[in-house]
Amino acid sequence: MKQFLIFIKKEFAHVLRDRKTLLILFGMPVVQILIFGFALTNEVKNARIAILDQANDPASHQLITQIEASKYFETEIAVMNPKQMEEAFKQGSIRLAVIFPANFNNELLHQNGVKIQVIADASDPNNATTLTSYVTSIIQDYLAAVNKTTSAPYRIVPEIRMLYNPQLKGAPSFVPGVMALVLMLVCVMMTAVSIVKEKETGTMEILLVSPFKPLLVITSKAVPYLILSLVNVASILLLSVFVLDVPVNGNVFLLFAESTLFIITCLTLGIFISVKTSSQQVAMLISLMGMLLPTILFSGFMFPIENMPVALQVFSNIIPAKWYYIIVKAIMIKGLGFSAIWKETLILSGITVFLLIISLKSFKIRLS
Incomplete structure (x- = not known):
């Protein structure tokens, strides 16, 4: 029994001396519970919307005021024309638009009913459904207040239109x-x-003392994974088109070019991790835990980024997957060209160059 306790004491000493192990044991749970507590929510808040008020009458102003007062919406542009609205949807600067007809107040008072057009970006079907239901609830609350003072009940019928994914399939957001x-x-x-x-x-x-330059040695390790990853991209696209019925609405060659850039970014990140670590276990742990959670939480794939605190929204900008996710949705789902994604492309290129420079400066020619 004494020997057993000695071995336990030795293991405790070994664990407590290893800072990386302590960080994993105590730091990671704290970070995860804080991040998950802020990021994991089914509620959509602070969604950017646009309002086109063609009526500009008291009734439309009252309803717009109620929409703007809601915590779920953040009105980006209160007055815009249809062309500006279409461009805003393409650029992803708004998630939803509400259009009031020209005779909103007159039709409501004299015909006891009027229609409002609600347009949502359904490339993310869950968010689109949630946002349209929020608008519908606000309209119903407004009607309930108005109908208290009238004998004949008024009706406002939202005409809902889903852009890019009218059938609200999950696959266009999933792929x-x-x-x-x-x-x-x-x-x-x-x-x-x-x-x-x-x-x-x-x-x-042995490789470093060979006639090859260190950069060529590292690059030669990454090239096979670049080719295999492109094969993965092709297989995913084939499955999405022929099995999941999700067509590529944009330019396929542009999609492959952007995928190649993202793959190079990821390979450069892998090189950076390998430069900073000395064991396969640590490299695998950092690659899995350090990349899996940020990609899921901060790419906008599963949870809307605008729901998060400002600090986490800023942090999401350094996650390469966020920008690639935006690029793929723009090309594949919305059918847009390079003019709509040049900013995201530039950011990915900048991240790649930055990681490559840091990796080369940190790379040691002699390992011992």
């Missing part, structure tokens, strides 16, 4: 998210582990 998640995990983890494996087995030193 881009899966592409970002799969490429991020496979590229980062496989690259990091394969390079660290060379360190552990001692073959990296």
Whole structure:
């Protein structure tokens, strides 16, 4: 029994001396519970919407005031024309638009009924359904207050139109998210582990003393995963088109070009992890836990980013998967061209260059 207690004491000493282990044991649960507490919610808040008030009468002003007072909406543009509204949907700057007809107040008073057009971006069907239900509830509350003072009940009928995904299928939102998640995990983890494996087995030193430059050695490790990842992209797109019935509405070559850029970003991130770690276990743990959770939480794939606190919204900007998810939705679902995604492309390119420079500066020619 005494020997058993000695071994337990030794293991405790080993664990307490290892800062990385302590960080995993105590730091990760705290971080996860804080992040999940803020990010995991089915409620959609602060959604950017636009209002086109063609009536500009007292009734429309009252209803607009109630919509703007709601915590669920953030009115970006109160007055805009249809062309501006279409561009705003394409750019992703608004999630929903409410259009009041020209004779809103007159039709409501004299015909006891009027129609309001509600247009939602259904490339994310869950958010679109939630937002339209919020608007409908606000309209019903407004009618309930108005009908208290009238003998004949008034009616406002929302005409709901879903853009890009009128049938509200889940696959158009699911496929881009899966592409970002799969490429991020496979590229980062496989690259990091394969390079660290060379360190552990001692073959990296042999490669470094060879006539090849270190940059070529590292690049040669990443090229196979670039090719295999492109095969993954092709297989996912084929399955989405022929099995899930999700067509590629935009340019396929542009989609592959953007996917190649994202893969290179992920490979560069894997190289950075391999430079900073010395064991396969640590590299795999960082690749899995460090990439899986941020990709799921902060890419906009599962949880709306605008629901999160400002600090987490700012943090999401450094997650490459967020920008790739936006790019794939724009090309594949909305059918847009490069003019709509050049900012996201520029950000991904900047992240890639930054990681590559840091990795090269941190790379040690001699391992010992």
